[in-house]
Amino acid sequence: MAGKRATINDVASLAGVSIATASKALNGRQDVRAATRERVLAAAAELSFQPNALARGLLSGQTRTVGLLTSDSVGRFGIPVLLGAEDAFGAGEMAVLLCDARGDAIREQHHLRALLSRRVDGLIVVGESTNPRPSVSKDLPVPVVYAYGPSEDPSDVSFVPDDVGAAAMAVNHLLALGRRRIAHVTGPAHYKAARDREEGLRRALAEAGVQQAGQTLSGVWSQRWGRHAAEMLLMAEPEIDAVFCGSDQIAAGFVEAVRERGRRVPDDIAVVGYDNWEVLSTETRPALTTVDMNLEVLGRTAAQHLFAAIDGKATPGVHTLPCQLVIRDSTSPPGVS
Amino acid sequence: MAGKRATINDVASLAGVSIATASKALNGRQDVRAATRERVLAAAAELSFQPNALARGLLSGQTRTVGLLTSDSVGRFGIPVLLGAEDAFGAGEMAVLLCDARGDAIREQHHLRALLSRRVDGLIVVGESTNPRPSVSKDLPVPVVYAYGPSEDPSDVSFVPDDVGAAAMAVNHLLALGRRRIAHVTGPAHYKAARDREEGLRRALAEAGVQQAGQTLSGVWSQRWGRHAAEMLLMAEPEIDAVFCGSDQIAAGFVEAVRERGRRVPDDIAVVGYDNWEVLSTETRPALTTVDMNLEVLGRTAAQHLFAAIDGKATPGVHTLPCQLVIRDSTSPPGVS
């Protein structure tokens, strides 16, 4: 820990100029002779001067800092969004103030005040699920962008993955492989994600004129449930040739149970997961075809739109971003692999 | 987005007092009559006044903000540490500026400058592995605490999990169950974590006068390697009755392969994992006994010690924090479960 930090005053004294000249020299402005600029720069380097962002922010009204308010950082989904956002900011000169409300509205309000008091230029709110969440933006002096979990208020700016479209894409992939007895195993119905993905399935099947094999099985987002569902399904609908699972956890459990029963994936039953959670999707046997929600892209996009909003060009509404089908061995056509 | 923000000046005018009095009233200082304080507080509430932290910080030299510098947020380990730290700070009035260097020294230097320029009160550096990393603290004007990945410089303050002790604890648990043919499957030897855990195993075995079953098998941190190692081990050392795995990923693969070969866990072979990564450890069959490194506690502890360092009471050295053995069914004694 070194001593007191150098101010522009020290730099100016050392260079033998006024602080105004020092400031201009350091900021690359005109009106300063080359030789003088040299002297100032040398002085700054010698003192390892770093401009005080507080003073600068106080004057300019811009802190080049944004707040990242998350409801549940532990969740699988907040992190990639956060990273994408941090990535977009890091490219410039922005910094990110991170706050985790732990799903508590009081704590969220508290953090909000703290962020506002620190004069952040903008705010990203990232949800723990795609369920719409109460707006936080009423009468806020800074722009807000919602990522993953959209705001209930449609005049806010929200970015969400296109779960419906992605599910349809996944099911179309199964249909293209010639599968016609397609079942669906997913998580709790109070998750909008579960409902949206089922909706996508329904649309794709309807468009192809194919009946869903059995009822949608709603459980929880776990391997255990995936295994259990597989056992039920193999009993109740033994003729199924494909399953679309609402998450990779479910899919991982599903393929495990199928394998154990002596049925083959993908030859007998093709399986598609969701999330592309690599610790699961690439480590099952066979590796899972799955939907990647491109969450880092989503986070980055949200950050970029926050920039735009800070510059006054907001884009209200709920924007859905495309997902991507990652094809692996759990849906290989017969003969391949 | 509302209009201009209220300053203490506006509050003072509205309350009919000077800004000095307003400041005193708002900060709960003496020297202000109860009635006057009421007026000021009412005015502040009406204008929804929030003190400008920049101005305050400029004056006091304290920003009540710390920097969190991580090398690899995506990693399994940085996140809980980060959460623990955020937790410790959130309890007070601290805020966290998050920076991810993506393992790039240049970028780290860049972020460091940005944080210093923003006048953070302190810094937490969290590593992506327990391998010691270059110190960042030379001649920094603020205190630094390292979490998970310690600094190479022993005069810095570092907090790391007690891998050696935890491994010994895990192996002692196996020994207490009567197991005597204990094998070890772990990750790449260039990870200090792998070497430390093996060291713990060795100590526990030596103390009990028991020989390790076969050589330590070093591979990668994946289920695939765990399965592969299990197959090798069941061939080469068919009489083993326990395995200590260097990670839950390896252990998950291991129990899967063992189960598939028709051997029973824990009756024939007891298995202990490492990390308590719940998506794996609680979802295998049987659920894994595993080491929990208490990373959130570690993060919280690091944050608390950073506070102490900010207050001038630093505690140099590498501090190892105890881990915890979470006992589940993969090591149940015969007859139980």
Place this chain on the structure above:
DNA sequence: CTCCTGGACTTAAAGGTTTTCGGAAACGTA
């Protein structure tokens, strides 16, 4: 010679808050 132009630099204000110190009023005592 005077006036103007432009370059190079300095002065001073502004931004919002806290804090120190001094001032004023009210009251009691001599």
Place this chain on the structure above:
DNA sequence: TACGTTTCCGAAAACCTTTAAGTCCAGGAG
């Protein structure tokens, strides 16, 4: 009345930087 004490409040400085406005001087044009 003169003086001291207490209580409450206000003026102003300080934190550090940027920038608008001003100063000074040299040199060129009229």
